[in-house]
Amino acid sequence: xxxxxxxxxxxxxxxxxxxxxxxxxxxxxxxxxxxxxxxxxxxxxxxxxxxxxxxxxxxxxxxxxxxxxxxxxxxxxxxxxxxxxxxxxxxxxxxxxxxxxxxxxxxxxxxxxxxxxxxxxxxxxxxxxxxxxxxxxxxxxxxxxxxxxxxxxxxxxxxxxxxxxxxxxxxxxxxxxxxxxxxxxxx
Amino acid sequence: xxxxxxxxxxxxxxxxxxxxxxxxxxxxxxxxxxxxxxxxxxxxxxxxxxxxxxxxxxxxxxxxxxxxxxxxxxxxxxxxxxxxxxxxxxxxxxxxxxxxxxxxxxxxxxxxxxxxxxxxxxxxxxxxxxxxxxxxxxxxxxxxxxxxxxxxxxxxxxxxxxxxxxxxxxxxxxxxxxxxxxxxxxxxxxxxxxxxxxxxxxxxxxxxxxxxxxxxxxxxxxxxxxxxxxxxxxxxxxxxxxxxxxxxxxxxxxxxxxxxxxxxxxxxxxxxxxxxxxxxxxxxxxxxxxxxxxxxxxxxxxxxxxxxxxxxxxxxxxxxxxxxxxxxxxxxxxxxxxxxxxxxxxxxxxxxxxxxxxxxxxxxxxxxxxxxxxxxxxxxxxxxxxxxxxxxxxxxxxxxxxxxxxxxxxxxxxxxxxxxxxxxxxxxxxxxxxxxxxxxxxxxxxxxxxxxxxxxxxxxxxxxxxxxxxxxxxxxxxxxxxxxxxxxxxxxxxxxxxxxxxxxxxxxxxxxxxxxxxxxxxxxxxxxxxxxxxxxxxxxxxxxxxxxxxxxxxxxxxxxxxxxxxxxxxxxxxxxxxxxxxxxxxxxxxxxxxxxxxxxxxxxxxxxxxxxxxxxxxxxxxxxxxxxxxxxxxxxxxxxxxxxxxxxxxxxxxxxxxxxxxxxxxxxxxxxxxxxxxxxxxxxxxxxxxxxxxxxxxxxxxxxxxxxxxxxxxxxxxxxxxxxxxxxxxxxxxxxxxxxxxxxxx
Numbered sequence: 001x002x003x004x005x006x007x008x009x010x011x012x013x014x015x016x017x018x019x020x021x022x023x024x025x026x027x028x029x030x031x032x033x034x035x036x037x038x039x040x041x042x043x044x045x046x047x048x049x050x051x052x053x054x055x056x057x058x059x060x061x062x063x064x065x066x067x068x069x070x071x072x073x074x075x076x077x078x079x080x081x082x083x084x085x086x087x088x089x090x091x092x093x094x095x096x097x098x099x100x101x102x103x104x105x106x107x108x109x110x111x112x113x114x115x116x117x118x119x120x121x122x123x124x125x126x127x128x129x130x131x132x133x134x135x136x137x138x139x140x141x142x143x144x145x146x147x148x149x150x151x152x153x154x155x156x157x158x159x160x161x162x163x164x165x166x167x168x169x170x171x172x173x174x175x176x177x178x179x180x181x182x183x184x185x186x187x
Numbered sequence: 188x189x190x191x192x193x194x195x196x197x198x199x200x201x202x203x204x205x206x207x208x209x210x211x212x213x214x215x216x217x218x219x220x221x222x223x224x225x226x227x228x229x230x231x232x233x234x235x236x237x238x239x240x241x242x243x244x245x246x247x248x249x250x251x252x253x254x255x256x257x258x259x260x261x262x263x264x265x266x267x268x269x270x271x272x273x274x275x276x277x278x279x280x281x282x283x284x285x286x287x288x289x290x291x292x293x294x295x296x297x298x299x300x301x302x303x304x305x306x307x308x309x310x311x312x313x314x315x316x317x318x319x320x321x322x323x324x325x326x327x328x329x330x331x332x333x334x335x336x337x338x339x340x341x342x343x344x345x346x347x348x349x350x351x352x353x354x355x356x357x358x359x360x361x362x363x364x365x366x367x368x369x370x371x372x373x374x375x376x377x378x379x380x381x382x383x384x385x386x387x388x389x390x391x392x393x394x395x396x397x398x399x400x401x402x403x404x405x406x407x408x409x410x411x412x413x414x415x416x417x418x419x420x421x422x423x424x425x426x427x428x429x430x431x432x433x434x435x436x437x438x439x440x441x442x443x444x445x446x447x448x449x450x451x452x453x454x455x456x457x458x459x460x461x462x463x464x465x466x467x468x469x470x471x472x473x474x475x476x477x478x479x480x481x482x483x484x485x486x487x488x489x490x491x492x493x494x495x496x497x498x499x500x501x502x503x504x505x506x507x508x509x510x511x512x513x514x515x516x517x518x519x520x521x522x523x524x525x526x527x528x529x530x531x532x533x534x535x536x537x538x539x540x541x542x543x544x545x546x547x548x549x550x551x552x553x554x555x556x557x558x559x560x561x562x563x564x565x566x567x568x569x570x571x572x573x574x575x576x577x578x579x580x581x582x583x584x585x586x587x588x589x590x591x592x593x594x595x596x597x598x599x600x601x602x603x604x605x606x607x608x609x610x611x612x613x614x615x616x617x618x619x620x621x622x623x624x625x626x627x628x629x630x631x632x633x634x635x636x637x638x639x640x641x642x643x644x645x646x647x648x649x650x651x652x653x654x655x656x657x658x659x660x661x662x663x664x665x666x667x668x669x670x671x672x673x674x675x676x677x678x679x680x681x682x683x684x685x686x687x688x689x690x691x692x693x694x695x696x697x698x699x700x701x702x703x704x705x706x707x708x709x710x711x712x713x714x715x716x717x718x719x720x721x722x723x724x725x726x727x728x729x730x731x732x733x734x735x736x737x738x739x740x741x742x743x744x745x746x747x748x749x750x751x752x753x754x755x756x757x758x759x760x761x762x763x764x765x766x767x768x769x770x771x772x773x774x775x776x777x778x779x780x781x782x783x784x785x786x787x788x789x790x791x792x793x794x795x796x797x798x799x800x801x802x803x804x805x806x807x808x809x810x811x812x813x814x815x816x817x818x819x820x821x822x823x824x825x826x827x828x829x830x831x832x833x834x835x836x837x838x839x840x841x842x843x844x845x846x847x848x849x850x851x852x853x854x855x856x857x858x859x860x861x862x863x864x865x866x867x868x869x870x871x872x873x874x875x876x877x878x879x880x881x882x883x884x885x886x887x888x889x890x891x892x893x894x895x896x897x898x899x900x901x902x903x904x905x906x907x908x909x910x911x912x913x914x915x916x917x918x919x920x921x922x923x924x925x926x927x928x929x930x931x932x933x
Contacts, residue, residue: 005298023780023781023782024782027248027249027781027782027783030246030248031248031249031250039255039256039257039258041241041246041255041271041272042240042241042246043781044301044303044315044316044626044627045626045637045640045780046301046303046557047640048554048555048557048640048643048644049303049554049557049558049559050554050606050607050608051559051561051562051606051607052302052303052557052559053301053302053303053559056301058272058301058316060257060258060270063301063316065301065302069559069561080318081318125297125298126298127294127298128190128191128194165290165564166564167294167297167298
């Protein structure tokens, strides 16, 4: 079974993140259909949970978090279902959507957010198809490196988060710190 | 491995595996159009797969109702879209959870939900935003660690709850956990609990005086007793919160332990046989007990018990009452002297000494009942290190870790602190309970979580300045009259309602004061009045200040309320009950944590509605005043006056609505009720979208049986509760009529 539940997190480079200010922005994204090819459903506010998922834009195909895990805020794209295409295309699509949402957030005047592209967290929320093991890492390493290099234009280095209880997770040092727009332009 | 079924293999118990396979088959049949919507809905509900807000495929985005264009034209129940996110309720019997179970729950939350686990007021765990097709594999993974979602929802025996301190409490008669466990096992899938008209909730308590299991608001409650050295239970029946809160009645002053299961089974059989099946609104067992009277109900149960066929399981469990015991992993020891200020504060509120010397139960506060998958995994590791499999979900939406050695308390605290989970204030005014409300619940009227989140933030800022008498109060909020937030039993409770102001809707909360949490929730509060949501923090400030300024000596909040009366508080809150005009402050017209305008966008607002008060609004206001007077009468011991006043208030509200329809009506009750029946009940205009004709029935039934004419305290109390709900429904009906008129005018 080909896994589809990819997550890509881009960390913010600016300091403070106002989750309260984000809530109306995500509601507007639903109203204005800002992500045109996705069904966006609702906004879940978890600002009260320390190191939690922050505020989540719930969609049918994907969710978008302003994730506060480990006190490192970032945009977390989380695909839940339904990608028609190859494994490599699926990876690329997840990165593209994470970058696209980050760019949209950067453009929101009420937020004053910017994102750093020097480090990306990649996860697969599917312990059946992608257990957190060395074998999974070997299977993902090549395609992930290729996708990261394609977006970020440098030589990425990958490191697996080795706690087997965690979902399969890879820290990607992209080797550069260009803008989100630059990364999307390379896609 | 290609599937969880294959991967887990024999780790899933055979019977549970077969049940999940069957459910998966039913999903396929439904997709093929071979199962009826209603049947499939009840099927999934009985497996804990519940609906969620917007699952009818419509959502108001703040400018009006818009369709959510889900990909498939399939349904999973009446008006329930297949692909719409739903909720999974996972039963955790008496809240007991192992580290392995917590880890699997955490995995499921991040793989299938939004990485949040939510502790409910009945010791369940809920995951939201679940797709129904993910449910079977989730069930398999849960079953592999001994958890079932079977009968977590639906018309059957729900999660059996018990005090989180059972077995480690120094005031308990004995440990009720093995009895709750036996009860869970016995009734799970039992044929006698499959034909109820409504759900059935069972709770156990180890003692009378502490809140513990809150048995008085359960369908069936058991309080541990020892008589002449023999174990047994005081069994109560027919309690419930919901729209009309009712205190349970004593079914047996002392039921010997070997009679617990057969007596409960006899109750279940009487309920299944005689309980209401057609009208959901009156189908809980409390209505059956009220209808029959407790003496007749007792007689029927005794008769049923006599006829039961002997079942060895009634007593088999008594041979192993250690089945729920826990084995601490660390030696006992004394609490350390000193420690950081943070630790001292946390230990003061969140650590409770156990009956076993040198051990403590630690309450880990979960803000609004939520924690993350990462935190769940970290907590599982902490449990393995310090306590073993001794975790309990609590009815106050926290987690209890039992068997923390005093020696380890500081290290335990520091590990929690690193996770952001060492918040102090367990069991205080800062430890609020809330149902999901409008965040995810289909029935939510106001944002109960938004409100309690706001109150939490504010109270945490001033926590060091809180007077002890205020700090010890409890706040609970429900998003609607169904009372899942258990607000009736709080010192200060809130229940969501809406009001029409100047042609727009304004979210409000009814303020409920004087409920009693202790003694197993011995008494319920009464509504003081509706306050705009955005003024509730002010209301809390005013109520607590009024209490502190005017209490006599060390007078408790409840004693104070009883002495000064709710009338006093109504006068206090009056200045903040009216929201400003929209043009003056539009923030009142959206709810906490949700910037969308609360009113539905297509309501007409340009017809000077803000300046002209329609007659119907005067009528509804008059009804509220009559109800308030009736509540005062009840407080002053005038039950008869109160009940009559409650009925009169309903008639006044009904008359206002009937006149709003341009129907000529006289002032006498008979004419009002007749016209109300013809024009609002029979036409279903008064019907609530979810409760249907329930609230109209209160008026029709009361008028027919004239119960208010010979009212004791209990009847008067019930009359006032029903009157309150009827008036709320009248407001809602008026709002629907206004919207419909606005739409028709376009």
